[in-house]
Amino acid sequence: MTAPPPERDSGTTLPSHLRQGELDRLAVLLRHATGGAWAVALYNTVAVRDDVMDTLRRRLSPLPVHDFTFTSERTNPLAYLEQLPKEGYEKRAIIFLYDLTRAGEQVWGFLEMQREALAEHPHGLVFWLTLEERGEAVRSAPNFWSQRSGVFDFTIADEATLAQVRGQWAGSAVRFADRADWERQVRLYQGLLEEYEQSEEAAADALFDLHGKIGRLHYAVSDYRRATQSAQRQLALAEKGHNEHWRAIALTNIGAAYDSLGKRRQALEYYEQALLIMREVGDRSGEATTLNNIGAVYDSLGERRRALEYYEQALPIRREVGDRSGEATTLNNIGLVYDNLTERRRALEYYKQALSISREVGDRSGEATTLNNIGLVYDSLGERRRPLEYYEQALPIRREVGDRAGEAATLNNIGAVYANLGERRRALEYYERALPIVREVGDRAVEAATLNNIGAVYDNLGERRCALEYYEQALSISREVGDRSGESVTLDNIAMVYEEDENYVEAIHLLEQVVAIDEAIEHPDLESDRVTLARLRKRATGRGLLTVLAKKAQRWFARLRG
Amino acid sequence: MKRADDLAGVIRLFDPRKPLSGEALQAFYIDRPGNPLQRMQTYLQGLGLAGQPVKLLFTGHVGSGKSTELNRLATLLKSRFFIVNLDVRRSLNLADLTYVDILLGLTTSLFHRATETDVLVKAPAQIAAEVWEDVSLFIERTILGPVHLPTPSKTGAEFSAKVNLLAAGFEAKFSQETSTRQAVREQMQGRVAELVDKLDFVARQVRDRYKRPVLFFIENTDKPDLDTARALFLNHTHSLTAFEAAAIYTFPVGLRYSPDFTLIKDLFDHHFVLPNIKVNERDGSESPECTEHLRRAVELRADLGLLDPDALDTIIHASGGLIRTLIRLVQGAAVHALSAGQDQITLESALAAISEERADYIAALSADDYTVLAERMRDKELSSDEAVERLLQSRALMEYANGTPWCDVHPVIRDLVKERAKEDSTA
Numbered sequence: 001m002t003a004p005p006p007e008r009d010s011g012t013t014l015p016s017h018l019r020q021g022e023l024d025r026l027a028v029l030l031r032h033a034t035g036g037a038w039a040v041a042l043y044n045t046v047a048v049r050d051d052v053m054d055t056l057r058r059r060l061s062p063l064p065v066h067d068f069t070f071t072s073e074r075t076n077p078l079a080y081l082e083q084l085p086k087e088g089y090e091k092r093a094i095i096f097l098y099d100l101t102r103a104g105e106q107v108w109g110f111l112e113m114q115r116e117a118l119a120e121h122p123h124g125l126v127f128w129l130t131l132e133e134r135g136e137a138v139r140s141a142p143n144f145w146s147q148r149s150g151v152f153d154f155t156i157a158d159e160a161t162l163a164q165v166r167g168q169w170a171g172s173a174v175r176f177a178d179r180a181d182w183e184r185q186v187r188l189y190q191g192l193l194e195e196y197e198q199s200e201e202a203a204a205d206a207l208f209d210l211h212g213k214i215g216r217l218h219y220a221v222s223d224y225r226r227a228t229q230s231a232q233r234q235l236a237l238a239e240k241g242h243n244e245h246w247r248a249i250a251l252t253n254i255g256a257a258y259d260s261l262g263k264r265r266q267a268l269e270y271y272e273q274a275l276l277i278m279r280e281v282g283d284r285s286g287e288a289t290t291l292n293n294i295g296a297v298y299d300s301l302g303e304r305r306r307a308l309e310y311y312e313q314a315l316p317i318r319r320e321v322g323d324r325s326g327e328a329t330t331l332n333n334i335g336l337v338y339d340n341l342t343e344r345r346r347a348l349e350y351y352k353q354a355l356s357i358s359r360e361v362g363d364r365s366g367e368a369t370t371l372n373n374i375g376l377v378y379d380s381l382g383e384r385r386r387p388l389e390y391y392e393q394a395l396p397i398r399r400e401v402g403d404r405a406g407e408a409a410t411l412n413n414i415g416a417v418y419a420n421l422g423e424r425r426r427a428l429e430y431y432e433r434a435l436p437i438v439r440e441v442g443d444r445a446v447e448a449a450t451l452n453n454i455g456a457v458y459d460n461l462g463e464r465r466c467a468l469e470y471y472e473q474a475l476s477i478s479r480e481v482g483d484r485s486g487e488s489v490t491l492d493n494i495a496m497v498y499e500e501d502e503n504y505v506e507a508i509h510l511l512e513q514v515v516a517i518d519e520a521i522e523h524p525d526l527e528s529d530r531v532t533l534a535r536l537r538k539r540a541t542g543r544g545l546l547t548v549l550a551k552k553a554q555r556w557f558a559r560l561r562g
Numbered sequence: 563m564k565r566a567d568d569l570a571g572v573i574r575l576f577d578p579r580k581p582l583s584g585e586a587l588q589a590f591y592i593d594r595p596g597n598p599l600q601r602m603q604t605y606l607q608g609l610g611l612a613g614q615p616v617k618l619l620f621t622g623h624v625g626s627g628k629s630t631e632l633n634r635l636a637t638l639l640k641s642r643f644f645i646v647n648l649d650v651r652r653s654l655n656l657a658d659l660t661y662v663d664i665l666l667g668l669t670t671s672l673f674h675r676a677t678e679t680d681v682l683v684k685a686p687a688q689i690a691a692e693v694w695e696d697v698s699l700f701i702e703r704t705i706l707g708p709v710h711l712p713t714p715s716k717t718g719a720e721f722s723a724k725v726n727l728l729a730a731g732f733e734a735k736f737s738q739e740t741s742t743r744q745a746v747r748e749q750m751q752g753r754v755a756e757l758v759d760k761l762d763f764v765a766r767q768v769r770d771r772y773k774r775p776v777l778f779f780i781e782n783t784d785k786p787d788l789d790t791a792r793a794l795f796l797n798h799t800h801s802l803t804a805f806e807a808a809a810i811y812t813f814p815v816g817l818r819y820s821p822d823f824t825l826i827k828d829l830f831d832h833h834f835v836l837p838n839i840k841v842n843e844r845d846g847s848e849s850p851e852c853t854e855h856l857r858r859a860v861e862l863r864a865d866l867g868l869l870d871p872d873a874l875d876t877i878i879h880a881s882g883g884l885i886r887t888l889i890r891l892v893q894g895a896a897v898h899a900l901s902a903g904q905d906q907i908t909l910e911s912a913l914a915a916i917s918e919e920r921a922d923y924i925a926a927l928s929a930d931d932y933t934v935l936a937e938r939m940r941d942k943e944l945s946s947d948e949a950v951e952r953l954l955q956s957r958a959l960m961e962y963a964n965g966t967p968w969c970d971v972h973p974v975i976r977d978l979v980k981e982r983a984k985e986d987s988t989a
Binding site (some may be wrong): 021024025027028029032033034035036037038109112115116117118119131133134138139141143144145147148149150151420 | 569570574575577578579623625651673785787886887890893894897898900901915918922923925926955956957
């Protein structure tokens with residue numbers, strides 16, 4: 001028998017607050033238990049889990065290391081194992097299983113029942129447990145527990161070190177890289193938040209900051225409901241601590257989430273309260289953000305001039321405080337207003353400034369938004385294929401950063417290009433990919449827009465009944481969320497269907513409503529709608545109207561900032 | 563299957579997750595001291611083969627090797643009995659298991675097994691077409707009636723195959739869908755006797771035509787929580803024992819210490835306990851036959867040169883005679899040794915693995931538990947109170963038998979219990 005080389009690798013060591021020996025042994029077990037094994041890793045702060053996972057991944061390379069986070073909806077690791085790729089290094093993978101008790105107390109019974117099926121998999125499972133959870137597992141899942149291999153201790157005994165490590169991670173900056181990284185961050189910040197909340201000496205500012213980070217992460221993937229919840233927790237902390245500045249930040253965050261949920265008027269109320277406080281407490285950067293956001297709401301509501309007023313107040317402040325990323329956002333938004341005001345060339349100038357800054361500061365999300373918007377301008381300028389070039393640059397970035405709402409907007413816009421090119425089936429394909437995402441994200445106004453566009457394609461395909469069904473759905477949502485511009489477009493489209501059915505009375509009745517709305521919100525189609533109404537009144541047949549219709553559907557998306 | 567000749571091999575082969583089966587069973591199995599399996603085998607061969615539909619309970623501690631022993635028993639009896647396995651974990655749902663589910667499971671499993679191609683080939687030619695018709699219609703109309711399953715395409719006279727396919731679909735739906743379970747149970751409530759009749763009919767056909775009596779291995783009926791198990795075994799014993807075929811039910815060890823057990827055991831023909839292997843006698847002296855058995859169990863899986871003799875000795879004693887603990891301790895010690903660059907399990911690595919094992923017990927024990935444990939360590943007497951029941955279930959207390967059953971504290975925590983008792987008396 002020859003002595004094996006010592007299994008210690010260089011360059012794959014843990015930070016000094018963690019026990020290297022535990023990691024060495026865990027790596028040895030996972031590497032050699034080729035038929036699979038269950039290990040238990042103990043921790044007392046979530047801040048150690050990623051360190052251990054990263055180090056282990058390097059140690060065990062090329063063995064793939066995945067992670068599975070339990071939630072109230074995600075309770076079945078077996079189903080996860082079943083769908084793992086069968087290929088790979090010895091068909092084995094290492095899986096880290098986190099947050100078991102988030103699946104509820106029944107998780108132990110579940111493991112107890114599934115243990116034999118779990119044992120049939122050749123994977124190395126590492127169950128991360130707190131000390132309390134270990135006690136639970138021993139008592140509630142004795143069979144499962146008795147079948148485990150080693151228990152590896154990554155707890156930090158020293159209180160001062162523990163606090164320091166937690167603080168370090170809690171203070172880390174939010175990143176927007178990819179979905180896996182996003183999940184990691186949510187898991188980390190959520191875990192730290194709970195640890196802080198459980199500990200007596202929880203500092204309010206750490207809690208406030210963590211809620212903000214979690215909210216931003218949810219916002220970034222268009223989960224506005226959870227983003228709102230985080231912001232409301234921030235508001236509660238602000239009120240409890242009588243901190244006006246926090247209150248302003250929380251109100252801005254709630255406003256942003258409401259805005260994205262299509263609740264524009266409510267968003268405005270929150271922003272306006274926030275703006276007053278930002279000015280009172282002298283937070284220039286926050287003031288600029290809030291001004292920008294108010295501008296965006298007015299833009300969404302079709303009040304372009306008012307939007308510009310706010311953006312133009314925000315821009316110099318952004319520059320004054322050196323917020324480059326914010327500057328790019330506001331420039332992008334000004335471009336958007338000019339685009340909506342049909343000043344396309346001017347819009348392009350602003351967008352190009354925004355794009356260059358986004359790229360300079362590495363703001364991928366902003367870059368994708370601006371690329372999408374440049375596509376829209378070229379679309380409006382009647383360049384038939386050029387918009388696709390920009391949309392196709394934007395789409396993968398939006399997916400990469402997990403921006404679901406943005407992805408849906410770009411899909412919609414690509415659909416609109418194909419609709420314009422007369423490739424109706426292809427257009428439908430893109431719209432139909434956008435619809436479930438839009439519903440998932442919960443932006444009702446965009447859902448209405450997408451339904452309207454699908455209706456328009458069916459209309460063009462001559463399937464008028466089908467078209468009407470989609471239009472009716474769109475109309476009811478537009479009215480529900482108070483999106484007047486959307487309401488006008490869909491009413492117009494319905495009127496056109498009635499016209500084709502030679503139901504002029506109904507068509508005229510609807511177009512009168514359209515013109516009234518157009519007047520109220522300065523819709524750029526006001527003139528053409530008036531002409532159409534006049535023509536209808538003369539009972540003229542409106543063959544040319546379909547062109548107007550298609551153009552409208554497309555203009556609507558000029559508002560989709562993502 | 564080759565035994566391990568290096569520590570990496572030890573880590574691979576000493577896998578606490580899996581009972582021995584198939585190739586590993588052949589390579590690594592050895593008869594336990596006192597050969598407890600022999601008694602069960604003899605009992606079944608005596609009464610079971612004589613056509614008596616005996617119903618047995620089989621129990622043992624978590625990790626004592628029940629599944630491996632049942633796998634072994636199946637290999638010993640397969641030439642004499644028509645063995646049908648029903649793993650309730652696989653085909654039913656443990657969370658709300660009822661006696662109706664078990665009877666349904668038994669009927670469909672038996673039918674399934676009796677109509678498997680390899681069985682049918684050996685049967686008289688017309689069996690499928692003539693004998694099974696009545697049963698298959700019952701399965702299709704009565705059992706499967708409330709279940710909406712896709713109709714398989716007709717393949718002539720192969721309706722047994724069709725029913726089999728339906729039965730497989732039924733099992734999948736039954737284990738996963740609460741609504742299906744409820745619908746089928748309601749349908750079956752008043753017809754349990756009819757179901758048992760069908761089961762008996764198939765069992766008789768099998769016995770007559772294959773010349774072997776049916777023997778069910780009903781696995782994992784020891785796994786539901788104690789209340790579900792109690793409801794099952796205490797309130798529905800009659801149904802569980804009503805059919806005319808032999809059956810072995812696994813039974814939760816926790817229930818064995820409850821007062822209800824006296825009632826339950828009278829309704830079954832016999833109960834067998836898989837005793838823990840005792841490394842020490844009641845008086846504390848070593849039990850050489852048992853320690854030798856455990857040493858041999860290790861030796862079959864690994865070259866003994868891989869373990870320092872003191873290390874092996876220490877591990878055997880620390881296992882308390884639980885095979886799964888022994889397996890885990892050897893694996894854990896190998897991990898310690900290999901990560902320290904050693905090619906042999908040293909005493910130091912063995913002690914490190916034992917110390918990890920101890921931490922688990924400490925995590926699960928309350929202050930009151932130590933008092934109970936200290937008393938039991940002193941008198942070694944078994945009693946049927948709630949604390950003892952729980953400590954036996956968690957293996958902090960180990961039950962042993964040679965004549966009268968007795969118990970002792972798990973060796974991993976003996977010193978700790980002594981220390982605590984000393985602290986209490988000085989406090």
